[in-house]
Amino acid sequence: MRDPSRDLPSLAADVLARVRARAPRVHCITNAVAQNFTANMLLALGAIPSMTIAPEEVAEFAGRADALLINLGTLDAERRAAAEIASAVMGEAARPWVLDPVFVERSAPRTAFARALLAKRPHIVRLNRAEFEALSGAPLNDEALADFARRTGAAVGLTGEADHVTDGARRARIDNGSPLMAKVTAMGCAGTAVIAACHAVESDRWQATVAGLIVLGVAGELAGATAAGPGSFAVGILDAIHALDRDTLIAKARVAR
Amino acid sequence: MRDPSRDLPSLAADVLARVRARAPRVHCITNAVAQNFTANMLLALGAIPSMTIAPEEVAEFAGRADALLINLGTLDAERRAAAEIASAVMGEAARPWVLDPVFVERSAPRTAFARALLAKRPHIVRLNRAEFEALSGAPLNDEALADFARRTGAAVGLTGEADHVTDGARRARIDNGSPLMAKVTAMGCAGTAVIAACHAVESDRWQATVAGLIVLGVAGELAGATAAGPGSFAVGILDAIHALDRDTLIAKARVAR
């Protein structure tokens, strides 16, 4: 008998099937650069995106969403207000929300705002090495990552050449993907939206993060195999995520604990 | 002799030819998710888009535009102000403007704002079933749609698996399109921009709406025939609308009264 908590490729396939069957609503407070690609990634996956940031209505959108994504990519006053309102809505309802602290290392107001959001206990944080080091104040290593997860209560998805996921107790390493992923803007942002959609249908934070990163990485690998460059890669990963079937996902997933 | 008021595929081909010949300016107050795709759709069609929402200058842009699109997709304070200014400019000049009340069913401020805009008498309203029911307060059926058109004075384009267009007196049903249209964000928004461009060159509101939805639906069908998924479909529909010729449009149009 398969135990999905141990067979991670099957887990990813199960979570993907659930996203497609349930079509969860994912509300995204994300930067202007990423909005279109993120919405298209969620649609290709089988989820239903909404993107409004107007403070007057973000509470109603978040209130009807199955998961929330907060991304700091372009941090203006209206988005900051929206992020505070929406994270409070999800916190009160104990519903999933995911933080993507983009460029948190680049400016002091951004670091301060990301830390304030972190104190509101997002379920999952997705970031890269530079962002992790700025946010945690520690150099990246396995122990620092696990400690950060325990301290914040979040599952942490650290993406880079390989992806690392931990909740402080469990660890996974995912080796899928394509070098072209770093050549398309908002790829990380859209990947965090995939994780949010997975968390809408999988309450285990660590499993949701692992599943989302496997799905994204395998789709990226398939797209990378035929792309002529970053333009056709950005198109191809949407086609690949939309067409991804269970057998291909399981056959291609390269994940270790 | 052909009567374009009855031969709707020919009407659509005539309107498309006029858009290409006259290159009308279409000013769009639209959501951040849709801006890029909408501008590209208008360019592919042969129109000239502008997208500014700054309240200080939107009156000048609207004043020089041949048609105006107002879309509520991401409703922030600046866009609300811009929508009020620009719709007033078009109203005073008796020039065409089209309303797309995106997600009007999702929040109370959005419903209220859409109703206030509706009272300013847009020439055309393009919406889906959920948006229609929220805005009109009535369940969707042919009579409710015709009544809404008569009450608002607008031609109404109701899009979905089939598209229905009425001005309260005339009706048309269009059966073109592709299931992939629902998998690309801002496809409806861009479609409303196509209708606005058609209304810039065809003063009959109902004919302009029918023509726009035929053009979009046929282009979608052509793109859907070769797309590998939603990514390549979004690219392909721009190519298809740019390349669409009269004979193909007339041959592929599936429209009934």
Next chain:
Amino acid sequence: MRDPSRDLPSLAADVLARVRARAPRVHCITNAVAQNFTANMLLALGAIPSMTIAPEEVAEFAGRADALLINLGTLDAERRAAAEIASAVMGEAARPWVLDPVFVERSAPRTAFARALLAKRPHIVRLNRAEFEALSGAPLNDEALADFARRTGAAVGLTGEADHVTDGARRARIDNGSPLMAKVTAMGCAGTAVIAACHAVESDRWQATVAGLIVLGVAGELAGATAAGPGSFAVGILDAIHALDRDTLIAKARVAR
């Protein structure tokens, strides 16, 4: 021995190689329509984009950037504030910044704001004929262009069917490109970002502008040769700029003094 100040195709190839080797940071204050495509163009070229416009943090982003792009495409209050802060940062540090006065002919506040920015002495201005005439107040001809360059201290890149570059003393004319470039929104904006990235690695303003426009024009020509329309062209130019090699660039460049 080759003199790169005279052999302009080789100069363009040298500058492109430097961009790829150094991966300069280019901060972009640009319109919402152009942000995603501009970021993808910079990534495809080998540069590193950032796009925040929040007044609280734009000084820190500009302070760490190797070049700055200011584009007026959608001119809202926040972008105006960001443009003033960031241009001051670059001015004090004597670092490169490039102005793209999009649609400056369309509204009075836009003309006034563009002139105020021009007084802060951008290194390079990229514009089309209508924008030049509105900004300079003179009909376009070679002398007016050279005079504008001398008066503002900027290298001027005037784009259209052919591109003209002058710093008041030197002139170049570039005949690369594709008619489809006018059918993709934000192509000019993204082209100005390419020039900014070139200026980050080439301090001569005129040479940087010439190099950027050759790279963009050749990539456009390559993409245009296989595109099925404006949708696939927008994808193809990103692939082409990413794949562009020295020999192809030099063989295809059509540039004269």
